[in-house]
Amino acid sequence: MAPYRPRHGLTTPRGDAREDDDALVVDSTGMTVVPAVVDTVAPAGRRGKRSEHVATLTPGTTSDLLVVPDELAPDVPSALAVLMSRPDQVRALVAAGRPVPWAGGDVPGRATAPEAGVPAPPDLTGSPRVGVWIDQEDFLHQELTADGRYDETRGGRPHAYRGRYWIDGDRIDYLDDLGFWAVGYFRGDELHHVGYVMRLG
Numbered sequence: 001m002a003p004y005r006p007r008h009g010l011t012t013p014r015g016d017a018r019e020d021d022d023a024l025v026v027d028s029t030g031m032t033v034v035p036a037v038v039d040t041v042a043p044a045g046r047r048g049k050r051s052e053h054v055a056t057l058t059p060g061t062t063s064d065l066l067v068v069p070d071e072l073a074p075d076v077p078s079a080l081a082v083l084m085s086r087p088d089q090v091r092a093l094v095a096a097g098r099p100v101p102w103a104g105g106d107v108p109g110r111a112t113a114p115e116a117g118v119p120a121p122p123d124l125t126g127s128p129r130v131g132v133w134i135d136q137e138d139f140l141h142q143e144l145t146a147d148g149r150y151d152e153t154r155g156g157r158p159h160a161y162r163g164r165y166w167i168d169g170d171r172i173d174y175l176d177d178l179g180f181w182a183v184g185y186f187r188g189d190e191l192h193h194v195g196y197v198m199r200l201g
Helices: 076-085
Strands: 031-035 065-069 092-095 098-102 131-135 140-144 149-154 157-168 171-176 180-187 190-193 196-200
Touching (some): 031 076, 140 196
Antiparallel strands (some): 065 092, 092 098, 131 196, 149 157, 171 180, 180 190
């Protein structure tokens, strides 16, 4: 699927969306709009099962859309990677029809990730995968704790992302406190996550 690059702001067929009650208006001039449909970044709305977290564009359902600058989105995977690697550049992330990040920051007063149907992380005391994982450029530090929580420092910015994680074999699933899912894979003594390769520090 090719990214959608609007020439003007997002509008309804009747004109400016601000005329609608409860409409979300994103000035998308110079921006690329992509559906958050892939497994690596699947925003969580009110869906309970993991398979339901992947967004769809089925008519009648609420949309999961990501809006980023054109220059950061030559294709859909690159646009989605911006959410994890450069969150300050995200113009908007709308999950299940609700705003999550907005104009490079969190939406004030936005609820955290839904709890319904999401299992509690297991106790990982003694797991060899618990600890601080650091990428090759020392940009990303991802701490996995025994209580099933993670806390990331990115480019020296502490607590850039925090949330819960589950390990199933060599796969790790993350549910961020912002409300989106991400995934990584353990390969030997490395952890691969959205383009980063990390080792235990």
